[in-house]
Amino acid sequence: MLRRKHSEIKRQLLDQTVVSGIGNIYADEALWRAKINGARLAEKLTRRQLIALLEAAAEVMRDALSQGGTSFDSLYVNVNGQSGYFDRSLNVYGREGKPCRRCGAVIRREKFMNRSSFYCPRDQPRPRG
Ligand SMILES: [Zn+2]
Numbered sequence: 001m002l003r004r005k006h007s008e009i010k011r012q013l014l015d016q017t018v019v020s021g022i023g024n025i026y027a028d029e030a031l032w033r034a035k036i037n038g039a040r041l042a043e044k045l046t047r048r049q050l051i052a053l054l055e056a057a058a059e060v061m062r063d064a065l066s067q068g069g070t071s072f073d074s075l076y077v078n079v080n081g082q083s084g085y086f087d088r089s090l091n092v093y094g095r096e097g098k099p100c101r102r103c104g105a106v107i108r109r110e111k112f113m114n115r116s117s118f119y120c121p122r123d124q125p126r127p128r129g
Pocket of ligand 1: 100101102103104105120121122123
């Protein structure tokens with residue numbers, strides 16, 4: 001389904017009619033883990049890349065749930081109404097100007113659909129053109 005989409009992969013990840021439950025923070029984290037820039041067109045990614053990306057998204061959500069979710073996302077408030085502390089272990093989201101935990105390059109932030117996208121310019125190069 002994703003490979004038939006002529007739009008950015010991050011937009012597809014956030015589209016609840018395509019994949020359910022992935023928010024902005026988790027999308028950035030999953031894209032970082034899979035080393036894919038969110039601005040790349042879904043249809044230009046290989047089947048292998050897309051599978052890796054979906055696996056990364058599942059992993060990010062598993063990690064988040066086991067740690068109580070992110071404090072930014074009201075969906076992940078625990079039964080006591082407290083927000084989680086997954087934000088402490090975010091690899092890319094909210095880390096503009098800090099070194100990438102994988103390669104040391106400086107994390108960048110860009111505007112995306114009235115929100116922000118965070119990515120590593122070395123691991124996740126922007127698409128050309
Ligand atoms: Zn990096």
